[in-house]
Amino acid sequence: MTKRQHGAALLAAMLTVTLVATFAAAALWQQWRSVEVEAADRQRVQSTWILTGALDWARLILREDRNRADYLAEPWAVPLQEARLSTFLAADQSNNAMGEDSDADQVFLSGEILDLQGRLNAGNLVQRGVPQAKWEPVFRRLFDLLGLPQEQFTRMEENLRFASDINIDNRNAARAPLAPQRVEQLAWLGLAPETVAALQPFVTILPVSNTPVNLNTAPAEVIYAAMGTISLADAQRLVAERERKHFSRVEDALALLPPVTPPATGPDMSLLGVGSAYFEVRGRLRIDDIVIEERSMVWKQGQSVHTLQRERGPIEAFATTEIKR
Known part of the structure; x- marks a missing residue:
């Protein structure tokens, strides 16, 4: 074999090894990606079921509360401190999924129930496009107390009226702002971000109007x-x-x-009132370095508790909405 042929054979062998290594790396990456996607999907499904269970637990506590007055010494107002999921499963005598290497030991759950009627309902300001005179001075006093510009309140009230006016014509409807469903969406009404942040501990948006303050x-x-x-x-x-x-x-x-x-x-x-019908349920799930929180608005009607809204996201998304007690 000549030197030229020997060199060509060596080059061909090197190219073959390179191609095999490339294909093997690609196959290994695809397999790793599939495993990661499957693990993420399993984690998503598991977190959904766990947080749904936390919501059901909160609804059960509210359903068992038969007091006419709602106050902060009741069982529903006691927050659930972070604990291993295995702690809850161990209380179930019929559960046989617990073991020394159970995944439940790596999952932590916490939560709390907050009274939304301990806040001012922005929906009280305007009803069907008509400003409510008895609620306007209430919000003005809050703005004054927090050092917020009254011009911001006037803009919020006007845009709320525009957004909720059922008699608005089609020409103006296209320019009307969307009616906010959550406090952070008050920015849609022209409020500055710092104004929305200042209002969050004291204001809520409920699906009904004329709700008294507890x-x-x-x-x-x-x-x-x-x-x-x-x-x-x-x-x-x-x-x-x-x-x-x-x-x-x-x-x-x-x-x-x-x-x-x-x-x-x-x-x-x-x-004014001493009881409440609207609550927010927060469930917080921590799995390794991943932290997920779910917020749900529930409506208590007699002995029935209905879920009206559910929202899930990273813990940072709700970090600025803590209610002051």
Whole structure:
């Protein structure tokens, strides 16, 4: 064999090895990708079922609550601290899936139930395109207390009216803003991001209007805005008093306030309450380095609890929406 032929054979062998290695690497990558996709899909399905179970647990707790008043010392208001999923499965005597190497030991679950009527419902401002005079000063007081521009409130109210006006003609309907379903969507109405962030702990958007503020769960800022005739210090005193004993009636809270002298008038009783029908259920799931949170709005009607909204995403997506108590 000549040197030229020997070199050509060596080159052909090297090309063959390179092609085989390339094909093998491609096949290995495809196999790895398939495994990763299957694992991600399995993790997605598992997290869906676990978070659905957490929602069912929360609905059961709310369904068992038969008190007319809703307050922060009830079982539903106690947050579920992060715990291994195996802790819950071990309580089920019929469960035989537990083992020393169970995947449940690597899954952590936590959650809480929040009272949405402890916030001001932005849907109270406008009903069918008509501004509600009794709620407008309430929101103005909140804006003043938070140091937010009144121009922002005027813009929000006007765009809410425009978005909810059922008599709007087709020509203007195309320019009307979408009606927001969540607080972060108030930016659609022209609010600045910093305004939306400041409002998040104190404002909600419910699917119904004219919902009263629950004095047993609302923060002092919301109580101050809703009552109108009291100082922030009085609102803070009500919050401190309800920790010792919850309010069974609105009158129980009013009895703790200084007497109102003429010509001033007392608060509008239709704006206040001691019970709630709308709650937010939060479930938080941690698997290795992945953290997923689900938020659900539920409606309690007697002994029935209906799920109205569900939203799932990374924990960072909801990090700015914590309710102050």
